[in-house]
Amino acid sequence: MDAIDRKILAELQRNGRITLTDLAAKVRLSLSPCHRRLRELEANGAIRGYRAVVDAAAVGLTFEAIVFVSMNQEDRGTVSAFEQALTEIPQVVQAQRLFGEPDYLLRVVAADLTAFQRLYDDRLATLPGVGRLTSTLVMKQIVTDRALPL
Template sequence: MDEVDRKILAELQTDGRLTVTELAARVRLSLSPCHRRLRELERSGAISGYRAVLNADVLGLTFEALVFVTMRQEDRDTVAAFEHTLTDIPQVLQAQRLFGDPDYLLRVVAADLPAFQRLYDERLATLPGVQRLSSTLVMKHVVHDRPLPV
């Protein structure tokens, strides 16, 4: 990956809807080489997809919490069941397995506190292998969805 590829990645992180023509102009390449580089970045996995970034507040998802999960059991089957079940909960935007205690960090959105409480009691607390949940509320985003440094 060279400097031109990094410029392509930076431009696409800023605006993923650029046409190849617009992208080529921004990185100062002719159309064909830009298109070849873009396809190679996609093929290599450097670009894993394209999506729209939605505004949670506009969609009524104004409540956000970070939930720390400590597992009772951490055998392979329990961890696999826990992680698989997480994929079925759309309010869990991110789930990260951690070294040490706690075992997982979840980023969760909901419409409001009662909706979060229902999610917490009915879905999160019943996940396989969970010993303890601890949550904290997000007051504000200081750095949010920052592009990767390329």
């Protein structure tokens, strides 16, 4: 990856809807080489996809919690089943496996406290291998969806 590829990525992080013509102009390439580089960045996984960033409150998801998960079973099968089950819960918008204790950090959204409590009791607490859940409520978002420093 060279400096031009990084410029392309930086521009796309700023504006994922930029036209190919405008992108080429911003990174000072002609259209064909810019398009070729863009397709290569997509093919090699540097660009994982394109999406709209939706405001959670605008769609009624005004409650957010960080949930720490400590596993009581950590064999390969249980961990795999736990991680697969997480991917099937749409309210889990971010999940990270950690070194040390706790084992996982989840970012969870819900409509309100009651909806979160139902999710917590009915889905999260029943996931394979879960030993303990600890949650904390998000008071305010300070940094979100920040572009990578290229």
